[in-house]
Amino acid sequence: MQILVLGGTQFLGRHVVTAALERGHDVATFTRGTSGLPAPGARALHGDRDDPAALPRALADWAPDAVVDTSARTRAAARNAAAALGGVSRYAFVSSLNAYRGWPPGPVGPEDDEPTWDTEDDDYGPVKAFAEREIGAVVGPGFLTARAGLVVGPYDYVHRLGWWLERIARGGRVVVPAEGVAQPIALVDARDLAGWLVDGVEQGRGGAVNATGPAGMTTLGGLLDCCREVTGGDATWVPVPEAELLAAGVEPWIHLPMWLPAETARTAWDVDTTRARALGLPSRPLRETVADTWAWQPGDRRPVYSPMGLPRPGLPAELEADLLRRS
Numbered sequence: 001m002q003i004l005v006l007g008g009t010q011f012l013g014r015h016v017v018t019a020a021l022e023r024g025h026d027v028a029t030f031t032r033g034t035s036g037l038p039a040p041g042a043r044a045l046h047g048d049r050d051d052p053a054a055l056p057r058a059l060a061d062w063a064p065d066a067v068v069d070t071s072a073r074t075r076a077a078a079r080n081a082a083a084a085l086g087g088v089s090r091y092a093f094v095s096s097l098n099a100y101r102g103w104p105p106g107p108v109g110p111e112d113d114e115p116t117w118d119t120e121d122d123d124y125g126p127v128k129a130f131a132e133r134e135i136g137a138v139v140g141p142g143f144l145t146a147r148a149g150l151v152v153g154p155y156d157y158v159h160r161l162g163w164w165l166e167r168i169a170r171g172g173r174v175v176v177p178a179e180g181v182a183q184p185i186a187l188v189d190a191r192d193l194a195g196w197l198v199d200g201v202e203q204g205r206g207g208a209v210n211a212t213g214p215a216g217m218t219t220l221g222g223l224l225d226c227c228r229e230v231t232g233g234d235a236t237w238v239p240v241p242e243a244e245l246l247a248a249g250v251e252p253w254i255h256l257p258m259w260l261p262a263e264t265a266r267t268a269w270d271v272d273t274t275r276a277r278a279l280g281l282p283s284r285p286l287r288e289t290v291a292d293t294w295a296w297q298p299g300d301r302r303p304v305y306s307p308m309g310l311p312r313p314g315l316p317a318e319l320e321a322d323l324l325r326r327s
């Protein structure tokens, strides 16, 4: 098949390209060209998807049989894709659990029972929900929307797992959320999701799928232990109670990535993935994900940055020193 990846050069999209090439497809990426080139073997088409003329221009000589869309960030991007690609009958769209009106805090039940956003604002979740509707309406039954949970793995520029790996590798006393370590969490390896998206367009699959790991696949503490095993070193955990973390100004999810206060965590990680499991979304061993992410980790060699104005994850040094002094 001729598979067009809208995106394809950074993280999840990069793995989609690799998976599609490995399966013998003819692959093109469509990007502005600011984030580098796709994997060798894919053709690089260029343009800004916010510009209505760009996709038709780029696709004048290359008509896709299927699309995997990892890069819709604006309403214009969704409208332009719908206008240019509505004739394509297989379209896998990467959405987010944020498309649900009730998440966070959740919980998220079966896909068809949960309302998505229908507001006009340009927040992340409402834009994802709009894009699902806009593109889904023109593609029809072969429109697959993967409402992704926490995506991790090599090339993850959002750097949530990456920050923990770096911090734990440095060793010494490491602040961890006292109540949070026992909290079940779930995540999906970008390579598992990528392969499954390609599989989805091969099969002509449609519908909405909560695309994340099985609820309870690990705990935050289990993930941190795994980071310590993989990086080696002498890190010891310093559990700090939630009330103290919040009083000190520690921002959940940002300063201690993947940590949510107990009240939110209890439901936010409770996502029904029955459909994802039935449709074969894999969940590789956590250790493999962590080890491969660490093996890729660019360290000082290349900057890892956060996209879309998200604050860079991690505990500021002064805040960490303050918490450790008191513990």
Ligand SMILES: NC(=O)c1ccc[n+]([C@@H]2O[C@H](COP(=O)([O-])OP(=O)(O)OC[C@H]3O[C@@H](n4cnc5c(N)ncnc54)[C@H](OP(=O)(O)O)[C@@H]3O)[C@@H](O)[C@H]2O)c1
Pocket (backbone or CB within 6 Å): 006, 007, 008, 009, 010, 011, 012, 013, 014, 015, 030, 031, 032, 033, 034, 035, 036, 047, 048, 049, 050, 069, 070, 071, 072, 094, 095, 096, 097, 147, 148, 149, 150, 151, 152, 158
């Ligand atoms: N990380 C998570 O935990 C998480 C959770 C839920 C959902 N998601 C979703 O998963 C997807 C992750 O994607 P990714 O960033 O890893 O994918 P990616 O496809 O590897 O990278 C993003 C691509 O978008 C291209 N792009 C950005 N703006 C563009 C524009 N205006 N016109 C054309 N191309 C543009 C970038 O290339 P250029 O810069 O060269 O244009 C880049 O190739 C996103 O849709 C995100 O919302 C992520």
